[in-house]
Amino acid sequence: MTKVALRAGSTEEFRELRSPYGGEVIAEVEQADAALVDRVLARQTALFADRAQRLPHHERAAILRRAARLAESRLEDLALQVAREGGKPLTDARAEVARGVNGLELAAEEGIRIAGHEVPMRGTAAAAGRLAFTTREPRGLVAAVSAFNHPFNLVVHQVAPAVAAGCPVTIKPASATPLSCHALVDLLLEAGLPEDWAVVLPMPGRVAESLVTDPRIAFFSFIGSGEVGWGLRRKVADGVRCAMEHGGAAPLIVDEGADLEALVPKIVKGGYYHAGQVCVSVQRVFALRSVADELVERVRAEVAGLVTGDPTEAATQVGPLIEQGEADRVHEWVQEAVAAGARLVEGGQPMDNQCYAPTLLVDAPADTKVRTMEVFGPVMNISSVDTLDAAIAAANDVPFSFQASICTADVNRAMYAATRIDANAVMINDHTAFRVDWMPFGGRKVSGLGLGGIPHTLEEMTAEKLIVLPAP
Structure with a gap:
């Protein structure tokens, strides 16, 4: 049986993880508490504030590509883990991990391509003699809460765009399927992502609420039930952007x-x-x-x-x-x-x-x-x-x-x-x-808010800034 410890700090509180088929204990997973969440957010806030520690776009892309190659080389092991912890048939689990590999590659490419645009300044005399354009900047800290049904690829959809955008991300995996999330972030760290840019924190629901409602969070990404997601959205701090993916019929x-x-x-x-x-x-x-x-x-x-x-x-x-x-x-x-x-x-x-x-x-x-x-x-x-x-x-x-x-x-x-x-x-x-x-990819009405899909998530995790300067 595997014992999965937290990289971000120790609480020594562990939760048994059982396979949905057969019920055997397959791991003991350390759980974060509110104090650890606070310490992680403090470190990420300082990290994001220090522009000297921000990675340039090409380095982020290189890390994502290296992580994709590592995942590809371990596809069978990752797929078996998806099947064991989540109950997804192995054939489909292989397809999920392959999609995750593609998602890492896609985030690398989109992170390089994302750009602003020129704003025309020819319409009035007041605008004449100026050049205006926009750039895109990372919004800040991301809190992500993920679901069990695609435990590898859904995490890719939340973490890879954050890495590509330059946003520190803390992710709470589904309690039933934390191993695939740990595996993905371990791949990113092995590929060269510095510690604290992506942190996995399995935690009970009451602690997760302290994460997503913290005013240091700039973007909240949620995949899961509408009842939980909409309830959390009502409690997030003012100014926090949200992307929510719920159910359908x-x-x-x-x-x-x-x-x-x-x-x-x-x-x-x-x-x-x-x-x-x-x-x-x-x-x-x-x-x-x-x-x-x-x-x-x-x-x-x-x-x-x-x-x-x-x-x-x-x-x-x-x-x-x-x-x-x-x-x-x-x-x-x-x-x-x-x-x-x-x-x-x-x-x-x-x-x-x-x-x-x-x-x-x-x-x-x-x-x-x-x-x-x-x-x-x-x-x-x-x-x-x-x-x-x-x-x-x-x-x-x-x-x-x-x-x-x-x-x-x-x-x-x-x-x-x-x-x-x-x-x-x-x-x-x-x-x-x-x-x-x-x-x-996303729902309307009670099915969700905002759009998923890696390019769309990357855009949501960045903010457009207008720059205007005199021009001859």
Whole structure:
């Protein structure tokens, strides 16, 4: 069993970390307290104030590139760690770490490219004889709170832009998955990042609140539940910029004439990837009646063939839920839907080791939890609708607004739906969980605030400064 100590200072308070599959203790992780948080922020404040200690852009980029090469050389070990601590199937964990490698490279390139612009001064006599332009500067200290479901790549999305921007960052990893966060920051330090520019502090929630509400923080990055995130945002100090990524209940519309043979494997992957523990997982499918029966049968056949079990086994496609309580909650929601009239066509039962059988429901009533809330489990519901407008109305009938999909053979109907679905991003003929790490990614309404994606996060972590000077 591994004992993971804090680099930033010792508290000698350790928390057992258990694997979600099997429950064995895989590590003891030292926990920060409020006094250590205060000492770290004091050191980072002094570090940021001393311009002589700031790294130039090209050195930050070189560190990020070296960290990417180190991560690439240890990809298999990092992926196995993701699978063991988070329960993500090994095949998907490998893909996550590979994305993290790309994210480090992307942050290096974007950190060099980010720039201001010339401000035209030709419009009035008062402006004449001046040259004006903007530059971009790091905002200051970053506090980042991360989530368990992508324990390596999500941390890359929060830490790598901070490094590229020149902002000291303190990150609280998810309590269930701190090892991948430690591993990433260790890679950055090995690659040459000086101590205190990136600090990992696992900590209980009450201590995390003292971090994110500290007035020395300039930027707060949060990935996790809306209840926690919005609650913390209400308590941050005046002037703190925030980026918040919460959950969703992603809708996918299947129109008449959609290519079901090509579409169904994508739907199933988008719905059951990481046991549905993805904020943009396919959850609510609205199918036109002419295709609904065939869609249900094709999806059912695919779901029945999914391999559920040990995430460290190469053949596993669906792993455990992160906690037993989550598996119990998912089962309660499925039972509620069935009792209310939903048809259970596949799954619907708990399994050993915190797993839940991949589940397909049909026509769950509109007021059930699987239709109105984020399941965050391996459950999908397919509902029949009469018209495309009815599908759009049903898709929009929740407080969430994140990613969505419209699947159709008609480009005009695709664009009609895409412009009317309430979402920050709409995929056409693909599942709702598609993402690459340079695209804008974020939710509207209760689903979030601001935009993720490495270039967008880097821009948010820097501030534009206007400089005006006389010019002949």
